[in-house]
């Protein structure tokens with residue numbers, strides 16, 4: 369199968385990652401003993417970040433073995449997660465690139481908690497692609513490859529130094545600024561005027577163990593949003609674990625309460641009477657929301673995963689894209705049940721129920737709605753229902769109304785129309 373935009377761009381960075389790790393020029397492959405040592409550090413790092421989480425709050429990127437495992441394994445994973453998430457706002461990125469090119473200035477990207485820079489690299493690759501098709505003022509910025517400037521902030525100087533070297537190698541001409549900061553101590557740079565801010569897998573590490581962590585994270589994001597240019601956005605990506613994902617969704621709700629809007633992945637976040645709470649949060653404490661894209665990992669990720677005994681068949685991530693200025697316009701009131709049209713994002717895998725029906729959960733932004741069809745049903749199959757995947761955008765018009773007045777559910781019949789836009793297809 370043809371590699372996606374995100375995968376093919378990721379693979380161009382692999383030789384640099386391996387060279388940064390080996391501290392010398394080399395190919396993309398590791399010796400067996402190198403694979404073994406990296407996979408052992410990876411397992412220890414993974415336990416510290418996702419199990420008891422005892423590495424959170426510790427400056428673990430300063431540890432050579434952990435930073436090495438991060439470069440060779442987590443860097444590619446984070447890159448893909450952010451790339452797929454950012455592609456869901458590709459038209460907004462194109463508009464920001466056009467505005468920067470018109471003003472003959474570089475597009476400015478800020479990466480918070482950048483580590484060795486995978487999120488910033490993912491966004492930079494999408495922006496460079498968008499800039500290549502812009503009609504810039506005089507074309508000179510793009511031709512000189514200095515159409516982008518990036519600022520990376522982190523508490524770890526070692527990881528910032530790897531990011532600087534990676535950008536020097538793989539993004540020649542891109543202006544790179546780095547600074548050591550502790551976000552919890554408020555030492556955020558006072559720089560402003562960023563078109564895109566990205567924060568990947570870092571928000572969940574802030575204010576661990578603090579009872580007011582959600583409010584503190586929301587206040588932090590609000591401060592960062594103030595550094596955006598008009599039309600700019602902030603992409604916050606987090607691991608798709610239950611706790612980190614739900615915390616992100618709770619912070620998202622706080623940002624909506626403060627008047628900010630979510631551009632993606634949520635279908636619609638408010639009506640005339642106010643913001644909707646995230647339906648995954650209201651659905652109960654075991655519910656969450658994340659995107660997933662299948663992936664056959666390249667080396668050295670595949671070899672490290674195999675030796676560490678980790679399944680790596682996809683990337684999963686929870687993310688929100690927040691817009692800079694508090695929302696002023698309200699969207700029209702939501703329609704009442706039973707719905708004639710269901711428009712939103714698929715937030716589940718296809719699940720087979722006891723009645724032999726495949727059902728998908730679709731989040732409209734206001735609520736989660738279940739739509740089902742008998743497994744293998746030829747009408748539903750012809751209309752593409754069984755090819756739904758997590759985070760695809762769908763509009764189902766004239767669904768079959770099933771159940772009764774008190775418990776409406778929906779199906780697919782001959783009169784149903786489906787518009788289906790797959791997630792992360794480029």
Ligand SMILES: C[S@@+](CC[C@H](N)C(=O)[O-])C[C@H]1O[C@@H](n2cnc3c(N)ncnc32)[C@H](O)[C@@H]1O
Nearest residue numbers: 446481482483522523550551552568569570573
């Ligand atoms: C899991 S890594 C994520 C790195 C990269 N953004 C990615 O997506 O792969 C979390 C990063 O947040 C940084 N970090 C954690 N707490 C921080 C704090 N209080 N101030 C600044 N950076 C912090 C860590 O040093 C680390 O580089």
